[in-house]
Amino acid sequence: MKTELPVNNPIKSFWLTAEDEFATYRTKGELPQETDIIIIGSGYAGSTLAYYLYENDKTAKKSILMLEARNVCSGATARNGGHLKPDLYSQYKYFKSKYGEKGAAEIINFEHSHLKAVKEVVEKEKIDCDFVLTRACDVHLSSQSGKSSIENYYEMIKNPYVTCKDDVQITFGEAAKVISKVEDSSVCLTYTAGQLWPYKLMTALLKKVVSKGLNLQTNTPVLKVDRLENGKYLVETSRGKVITEKVIYATNGYTAAIEPKFENKIVPIKGACSHIISSDPKIRTPHLTNTYGIRYKGADTDYLINRPDGSVIVGGAKKHIFPFKEVFYNNVDDSTLIEGTKEYFDDYMKKMFYTWKDFKATTDYVWSGILGYSDDTVPYVGEMLEEKNKFVIAGFHGHGMPRVLLSAKALAKLINGSSDLLDIPSAFKITKDRMENTKNNLLEMLGTIPKSKL
Numbered sequence: 001m002k003t004e005l006p007v008n009n010p011i012k013s014f015w016l017t018a019e020d021e022f023a024t025y026r027t028k029g030e031l032p033q034e035t036d037i038i039i040i041g042s043g044y045a046g047s048t049l050a051y052y053l054y055e056n057d058k059t060a061k062k063s064i065l066m067l068e069a070r071n072v073c074s075g076a077t078a079r080n081g082g083h084l085k086p087d088l089y090s091q092y093k094y095f096k097s098k099y100g101e102k103g104a105a106e107i108i109n110f111e112h113s114h115l116k117a118v119k120e121v122v123e124k125e126k127i128d129c130d131f132v133l134t135r136a137c138d139v140h141l142s143s144q145s146g147k148s149s150i151e152n153y154y155e156m157i158k159n160p161y162v163t164c165k166d167d168v169q170i171t172f173g174e175a176a177k178v179i180s181k182v183e184d185s186s187v188c189l190t191y192t193a194g195q196l197w198p199y200k201l202m203t204a205l206l207k208k209v210v211s212k213g214l215n216l217q218t219n220t221p222v223l224k225v226d227r228l229e230n231g232k233y234l235v236e237t238s239r240g241k242v243i244t245e246k247v248i249y250a251t252n253g254y255t256a257a258i259e260p261k262f263e264n265k266i267v268p269i270k271g272a273c274s275h276i277i278s279s280d281p282k283i284r285t286p287h288l289t290n291t292y293g294i295r296y297k298g299a300d301t302d303y304l305i306n307r308p309d310g311s312v313i314v315g316g317a318k319k320h321i322f323p324f325k326e327v328f329y330n331n332v333d334d335s336t337l338i339e340g341t342k343e344y345f346d347d348y349m350k351k352m353f354y355t356w357k358d359f360k361a362t363t364d365y366v367w368s369g370i371l372g373y374s375d376d377t378v379p380y381v382g383e384m385l386e387e388k389n390k391f392v393i394a395g396f397h398g399h400g401m402p403r404v405l406l407s408a409k410a411l412a413k414l415i416n417g418s419s420d421l422l423d424i425p426s427a428f429k430i431t432k433d434r435m436e437n438t439k440n441n442l443l444e445m446l447g448t449i450p451k452s453k454l
């Protein structure tokens, strides 16, 4: 089945309660006939790329057009868990076997450096986006998940190239239960992480670059991109055609809809998230200072942040998703809820945390969102092979918060010519080998059961 464009009636997430008139912003009534640079997509990748392009004097003088299929930043970035959590160990053995010690360390160090980088942008630009620097707590609720994490952690700390290994602490037994507040967890791992309101951060950055000259056009889906004989690109939208010298796909889960080379390589995966509040606005929630990764068996995980206003964002509910291919795989429909997820989140807090046991909570928002899973679990960032001036920054595999910002910064430098090197983990780069030889075994990885065996 071919990947589709974003649907035009997505469910409203909690984060989108911050929408204002900027949601449907169009710099001008008409599209230009020609421009220097087109960025397709206004999510985390498109917004931060535009931000870094405008930081450079040379590109700031260029004409840059951003085309967004729906309202501004209404994709995964406005529907996620708000969790800025580098993965410092859980995929370590897989990364080491695939990319060697140095390659695995590059990914871990890169993700960890996002904590400082995101904080710096928030503080430099004075953006009110509820950014909190804290510690993540990974809780393991099956012996399989605990065993795998312990093994990955002890392997990771042997790697001489990982510069942030001291940030991770492993705790066992009673102490793990007290630190995590989860009775059934006999091991937990903690490390520095952040949480924020991603939509507020991205729209603040976009407003900034719009004031510097970005031509932002919302509700303008790109339908097709063709390379012209002179090397420029003809970008066809629902509102007309634009010629551009450079084009960047910041389209994450939707990339294959307009770039068939990513069909079966970046797959739209439908996920679910919720917002939970105190049932009585006069009573504060029993605040959890950590953010959480809650790991059951295999790919079955939940994630959670307790926000500074006391409310909680919980995402996951993968028990209701990953076994059923038709529910989530290659599915761009974020206009409907996934069956069972509302009920799953309703009693979540009291079942999971002993400090919430007697607390009355209400789930006031549940939504779905589209993640861009890549065939080898890492994003595709860089210039397309044999297609000069066509760039991609997509496929963040449900884990974009600690990967997008510095990928966008490095890509901006490549695009504006201030660097020939793309300073990102080698594993993220677009290579012939990745494009031609990666085997997509996502369904197996996610534990999806063929219908015949259900």
Ligand SMILES: Cc1cc2nc3c(=O)[nH]c(=O)nc-3n(C[C@H](O)[C@H](O)[C@H](O)COP(=O)(O)OP(=O)(O)OC[C@H]3O[C@@H](n4cnc5c(N)ncnc54)[C@H](O)[C@@H]3O)c2cc1C
Pocket (backbone or CB within 6 Å): 005, 006, 040, 041, 042, 043, 044, 045, 046, 067, 068, 069, 070, 072, 073, 074, 075, 076, 077, 078, 079, 080, 081, 082, 083, 084, 085, 220, 221, 222, 223, 250, 251, 252, 253, 254, 255, 257, 258, 271, 272, 273, 303, 315, 368, 369, 370, 371, 393, 394, 395, 396, 397, 398, 399, 400, 401, 402, 404
């Ligand atoms: C439910 C859910 C929970 C998540 N939780 C977390 C989390 O807690 N932590 C974490 O690190 N990551 C999380 N993620 C993943 C994270 O949100 C993404 O990796 C990140 O937001 C990707 O940003 P992006 O800009 O690449 O994609 P998006 O935000 O999806 O932006 C892509 C944009 O491109 C637009 N677009 C697509 N095709 C076209 C077209 N043809 N023409 C014009 N515009 C187009 C879309 O409308 C969209 O606005 C979650 C994702 C979801 C869905």
